[in-house]
Amino acid sequence: MVATPIKTEKRLTIQTADIVQDTTTIRSLDWDRDRFDIEFGLQNGTTYNSYIIRGDKIALVDTSHAKFRQLYLDTLTGLIDPKTIDYLVISHTEPDHSGLVKDILALAPQVTVVGSKVAIQFLEGFVHQSFERILVKSGETLDLGKGHVLEFVSAPNLHWPDTILTYDRGTQTLFTCDVFGMHYCSDHLYDEYLDAIAPDYHFYYECLMAPNARSVLSAMKRMDTLGEITTIANGHGPLLRYNVHELVERYRTWSEEQSKxxxxxxxxxxxxxxxxxxxxxxxxxxxxxxxxxxxxxxxxxxxxxxxxxxxxxxxxxxxxxxxxxxxxxxxxxxxxxxxxxxxxxxxxxxxxxxxxxxxxxxxxxxxxxxxxxxxxxxxxxxxxxxxxxxxxxxxxxxxxxxxxxxxxxxKVKQRKSLDSDLDKAIGRISGGLYILTATKGDIKGAMLASWVTQASFDPPGFTVSVAKDRAIESLMQVGDTFVLNILEEGKYQPLMKHFLKRFAPGSDRFEGVNTQIANNGSPILTDALAYLECEVVSRMECNDHWVVYSKVTNGRVSNPDGLTAVHHRKVGNYY
Known part of the structure; x- marks a missing residue:
């Protein structure tokens, strides 16, 4: 592998490498990007991956984000004469992958653009110039020579309506753009460190693919008709080679669960x-x-x-x-x-x-x-x-x-049907009363919690269980910070009553509540017994909840003689 980083002040770099026979990737590494697309937070930046396939004819699969214009074009022209490119395969027209199509057409007006019917329609809308094109559907092929026969798979709504996947029969490589990707920027070209990338891989699926789970399963049925896939050349993050089967099957499992x-x-x-x-x-x-x-x-x-x-x-x-x-x-x-x-x-x-x-x-x-x-x-x-x-x-x-x-x-039916001895026994597990408060950018959130347990001494840390449908869950990703406010026995009722209210979407959870700002930017409830400033270290999925482990970075008790409020339930199948 040959890596050629080109650094700029904004930490935008380029990495190039030969990944399989006659195939080179150009990876645009965006180290500091912390928001993406639907504005979900990124902890590890992202990449935009593009590919050159050299047969008797040459194909370029996707381009890059416009912020990489000069870096990308300089790298591309250093690897290949644009006038020799025969095809530009458009996996989909979202700007982070197609932002430089117009620039490529200017350098290589002879190029034939290959894409789905919808993709070609979209391109016409923002390129505003004539270009040669081939419209492809599932099962259709394009022979580049030297064994590189490209077979196309229609994958609408993953997560763009015009998406296609491209399989190179000669190298058993599947070019997937957003599918099987992740927002994870590192110098590692491949997925050899599964534990490191797994949280970002799952988070990416949840944000972009879970809302399209049925479309994911439809596309995977079409993928199953292809030959063996040894490399997945995605559009974001490290390419998949060491854990292809494992990571593909995770998509299938998650999508099957969602579609049920x-x-x-x-x-x-x-x-x-x-x-x-x-x-x-x-x-x-x-x-x-x-x-x-x-x-x-x-x-x-x-x-x-x-x-x-x-x-x-x-x-x-x-x-x-x-x-x-x-x-x-x-x-x-x-x-x-x-x-x-x-x-x-x-x-x-x-x-x-x-x-x-x-x-x-x-x-x-x-x-x-x-x-x-x-x-x-x-x-x-x-x-x-x-x-x-x-x-x-x-x-x-x-x-x-x-x-x-x-x-x-x-949920009402479940509560009535599960009022068993087991549920009554589980309900006897007591917990304290706490309020989580968090701030991320312009967003503030809060949640009443009782499933909190100290989990470590050095560094001091604890776990808290957060239901998946809680609004604050999206503010408690790895690396995020928040405050755990500990309520006081005999004095907790006003705060508990306030935060048990059903808030309208987008409303201010802290209106009418006395607060001050912690060092990490989250609200401290002035009337709480104590508070801890925390940083999320890891998350574990538990069916309908996330168990979030956080380390404590700061804290204070307002009343040394106060006791933590305790919460008792009658049954254990709902709060």
Whole structure:
């Protein structure tokens, strides 16, 4: 392997390496990026991976992010004369992978662009120039010579509506772009350190792929018809070579679990319009946290029959406002009409603006849904500015509210049916009363907790169990900081009553509460018995909860004679 780092002040570097016969990767390493896409936090930066395949003809698979323009183009032209590139394979048109397509076409106007029908349509919309193209579907092939026969696999909604995977039969390499990727930046080209990358791999799946679990399974069925896969050349993070089977099967297992959900919400968005795709993804992430499945549908590319089937089988509908006019207006308007025609009484609905500059108004459409007998799953989200971290958090919380409304009846039934001797015995495990408070960027969160246990002396640390559908869960990733506020026996009732309230998505959890700011930026509850400043070290998944281990960096007791409030339950199958 030959690595050639090129450093800049912003810690953007390039790594090149030969990965299989006649195939070179150009990895753009973004060391300091800490937010991505739907604004979920990154702990380890990210990479944007591109590939050159040299047969008798030459193919370039994906490009890079526009921030790497000069670094990437200098590296590419140092490896190959752009005039010799025959094909540019577009896995999908999201800007972090296709941001330099126009630059490549300027350097290599002879290139034939290869992609799905939807991808080519999207490219025409932002390249604004003519180019040669080949539209490909699942099972179709492109022979580069020297044994490099590329076979294409359609993978819509993973996590972009135009996604294709590309399998090189000659090297048994699968080029997957976002699929099987992770936001993890390091000099290690491959996945040899599984324990190090596993949390980021799973987190990436949860944020981008879980809302599309059924599409993941459909794409994997098509993958199963390919030959042996020895290398997965993804678009983000280290390439998969040492743990290919293990990591692919994790996708299958996670997706099968997600797709078994009793209820589904159809989430409709308009790709490449405003922030529709990102806002919809944030809402979908909130829904999946409650155990409800999601079906993501692009109004630009979906046909009426597909929409009819999805809406008919869904318990809820989320709809991003389409543009009033434009290239796709007729198709998107027709599809919205189909949704209205198929929507039925007792379904839940939630609407959001896309901030695309010309959104269809929410209120007339919401009135029509209400007249059809649908329940409002969350207050309409009206985006009046470029979405901030707080807006994305609001979207996630709105999705969680919708999911919780859909699962309420099931939870009540479970509580009634599980009131057994075992549940009564588990309920006798006592716990203290605590309030977790956290701040990340513009977002603040809080949660009443009782499952807290000291776990280490040096460094001092403890574990806390956090339900997956808690809003604060997204603020407690590895590396995040928070405060554990310990409530005092006899004085905890006002704080407990306040934080047990059901807060509307995006609302201020601390309004009316006395607070001060800890060294790590999170709120300290002034009326608490004590507080600990904490940093998340690791997380362990336990079905419906995360067990979060954190080290303590600072703390103080306000009343040395006070005792920790204790919480007793009658049964152990709910709080």
């Amino acid at each position: 959900a009793e209820k589904t919400v159809a989430v409709f968005y308009v790709s490449d319009y405003g922030y529709s795709d990102r806002l919809s993804q944030a809402i979908a992430k909130g829904i999946t946290k409650t155990g409800v499945a999601v079906e993501m549908v692009d109004l630009k590319s979906a046909d009426p029959q597909e929409i009819n089937e999805i809406v008919s089988s869904s318990a809820g509908i989320v709809l991003g406002m389409p543009p009033l006019e434009g290239t796709y207006n007729q198709q998107t308007t027709g599809n919205v009409g189909t949704i209205l025609a198929v929507a039925k009484d007792k379904q839940y609905v939630g609407l959001f603006e896309s901030y695309g500059g010309n959104d269809e108004p929410i209120d007339p459409l919401l009135t029509k849904f209400r007249e059809a007998g649908l329940n409002q799953g969350f207050t309409a989200i009206r985006v009046k500015e470029t979405p901030t971290e707080a807006i994305y958090q609001l979207c996630e919380e709105a999705g969680t509210d919708l999911g919780q409304a859909l699962t309420l009846d099931r």
